[in-house]
Amino acid sequence: MKLPEFADIAQAHERIRPFVHRTPVLSSSTMNRLLNCELYFKCENLQKVGAFKFRGACNAVFSMSDEEATKGVCTHSSGNHAAALALAASMRGIPAYIVMPETAPNIKKQAVESYGGRITFCKPTLEARENTLAKVAAETGAVEIHPYNNFNVICGQGTAAKELIEDKGLFDIVMCPIGGGGLLSGTAITTRTLNPKALVIAAEPEGADDAYRSFHAHKLIPSVNPKTIADGLLTSVGEINFRIIQRKTDEIVTVSERGIVRAMRMIWERMKIIVEPSSAVPLAAILENKLDVRGKKVGIILSGGNVDLEKLPFHEFI
């Protein structure tokens, strides 16, 4: 099977450019002083649907021929990919059928519906998801777009790192979180081409460390009962993603739940932006000294900003 190359990512970038935000890259002098390094945050929390997932979904949807596209697209997703695919499909004027675990956060269900996605709920197991999706695909004839184990999705995700390096120049280290590996595989391909001297380092929650274990065992080891507040990172690494990650990633490190919360809070307070726990995982690795960043220039891709703000005491302000 052909693996994506940087030329595919560059093509994806041209394809999706009219539809995606070129998100800003932010930095905080205070954080840099505290952490003794130069951090640049690529703000995919400010991307459409609030996550980098829109890049991949958009590239997958707009890569299809008109004939393929007529019956729509379908997927199973715990959230951000679902919303992303729904919006991309609605931009192309085709239906999106989304299989979602009934336990998905409300904010993500509502997002999918608001973008016109047609949801089928299922039990929160991989088996239930896959069976339900197979049924939906058979009934509708829609093309499955996997959230990460998909050539075109990977190419779309690789455009975030491309913009980061285009905007801020070369880095010593480029970091992102790892769940299924769509973002990491795209980021690694881009970085190896545009910034070959940079280390590509991914961060993963200790409670969902299948990528860490797979990377060090040199074979794919799926998750069993992963548990983390970083709900975007519960999925196991995909096969295509793993093949790319093995070749083009320098290190995968793990972080504690407490570290994720601490990093998330620091980003909210210091950067004045809202990120979901998954986004905070690379910074957590820095706070927990899982890699040496002293004096280094580090690019971090913030993956998304979809947290349920229902809990917040907005009413106390009134």
Place this chain on the structure above:
Amino acid sequence: MKLPEFADIAQAHERIRPFVHRTPVLSSSTMNRLLNCELYFKCENLQKVGAFKFRGACNAVFSMSDEEATKGVCTHSSGNHAAALALAASMRGIPAYIVMPETAPNIKKQAVESYGGRITFCKPTLEARENTLAKVAAETGAVEIHPYNNFNVICGQGTAAKELIEDKGLFDIVMCPIGGGGLLSGTAITTRTLNPKALVIAAEPEGADDAYRSFHAHKLIPSVNPKTIADGLLTSVGEINFRIIQRKTDEIVTVSERGIVRAMRMIWERMKIIVEPSSAVPLAAILENKLDVRGKKVGIILSGGNVDLEKLPFHEFI
């Protein structure tokens, strides 16, 4: 007295460019669809010290001659201007003496200290602030930099609207909140020159409506016991500011406290950025139908992002 002109703002922009962030301008398709208009948010919550105030403070500090500057600067401020002046002074290597009401939010006290400002606390009345400041100025020889009623501060604040229009073209309406009037007076001067057909509309909390009343009475009417969660807007309009606002502002509208909270929540949820209540006041005016924005292109300056996140249930995530 000479009032600032656009040429002064353009000069200020050159002066402060090496020190300030060129903040991004964000928009949300979902919000635009909901509100039936095209909104562009100039994100001064992402400015250094988390507020537009850094622009004015920076211009004031770097406009001083070396001789003037040696003994430092001083001010009284409820928060963002204090942090801004402290940082600007530390960048120039001169002391900043800050008189703060003892009731100021913790986050703002800590910010001033972290930027090297030297704080003198006083009672939370205008009289106490002014007396304490006079004493501090007499003892140190520092030059007072008023938070808004100051030529150079106004010029600095006018650079936010300059960047907004440079980045996103002409608008039908340009909006900002009004407290002391530093941001509004600068914004109005810039907009009248770069975008003369745009309406300049300010929004103010009902509970601190001295600018609204002054504007419609054509004379300065100071606040008496203002009360609003938009703590950046409690101050009364300054004299220089009012003279500019009278000439160059089209309308001032007021909003409810509930509207401010609703708008703030919408910005957090939809835009994925953290804004303080003062920033949400212009959007509150739109949500409360205080002006007609249907089909219009509207630029809104988000003034700052310094809210005390202590209250948030981060611990519940662990």
